Amino acid sequence: MVFSDHLAELYGLPAFTFPEDGAAADLPAPDAVAWRIRAGFADEDADWEQVFERFCSAVDTTRIRALIVGAWECVFDCGPDDVIEALLAARDRLPALRALFLGDIVFEESELSWITQTDVTGLLRGFPALEEFGVRGGTGLEFQALRHDSLRSLTVQTGGLPAGVVRGIGASDLPALEHLDVWLGESSYGADCETADLEGILSGTRLPRLRRLALRNSEIQDDVAAAVAAAPVAARLEVLDLSMGVLTDDGAAALLGGQPLTHLKKLDLHHHYIGEAFRQRIRQTLEPAGVEVDLDPGEADEDRDDDGTVFRYVAAGE
Incomplete structure (x- = not known):
């Protein structure tokens, strides 16, 4: 992408x-x-x-x-x-x-992971009436913990997101935030996030109005899916987006084996590596409950080298 x-x-x-x-x-x-x-x-x-x-x-x-x-x-x-x-x-x-x-x-103008960013916290502190904020590019990006009473939508698009940004968002008090979209990326472009870094977001404690959560474009998408499946915040979401990453049958099994997701309006898993059997199980579990499921455009491409090693890719890296 x-x-x-x-x-x-x-x-x-x-x-x-x-x-x-x-x-x-x-x-x-x-x-x-x-x-x-x-x-x-x-x-x-x-x-x-x-x-x-x-x-x-x-x-x-x-x-x-x-x-x-x-x-x-x-x-x-x-x-x-x-x-x-x-x-x-x-x-x-x-x-x-x-x-x-x-x-x-x-x-x-620049590939995604070549964009040099900086600490963006000052913009949010300087504009306390902002309702929507987005940033693209992860190199040098910083996000310090803060309180912002007006922000309703926060988007962070990267090919590789530093874990400190994830922790900073999770430690922020954002009482009005309804939509959070975070692209975690891959380690070759600076991503070093582990599921423990997502705890502040997934607890939902500081995000009482969050209804649309996207944690996507990740090379650890299976681990993210497993963490979300057990997360307190999942019960009050309307839209869950785990798309654009390296989501396999393991992640699909974690979603199916975790807390029910039949309350969702939409589950977005596009660009995935889920096999046909699990795709059917997801649809059979959620679609009868009225959940819109996006599993298109089918499995993302994967490469194999001469010894059979499989290489899978996030949608937006470089």
């Missing part, structure tokens, strides 16, 4: 890329779109902060509801620290901001 297209929307608003040269002709209403700010393409001499300054001069920022941070000028070599500093410096000019995505970068 690669990101071939930029975000089409954020916060229910269509995405619109602000012209790098700051041209103000034919701009949409400030609150009608999710504004994408990116740099170094139409104007190779402009850095992200310069484009953002032009944006703030051309648009009534007091009405902006959603911002998308596209590529900054050195995504391979440096994180978005200057971007974050610019956003925080402008926070008083963005009183209506409710959604922010950091790193809307497609493969033509």
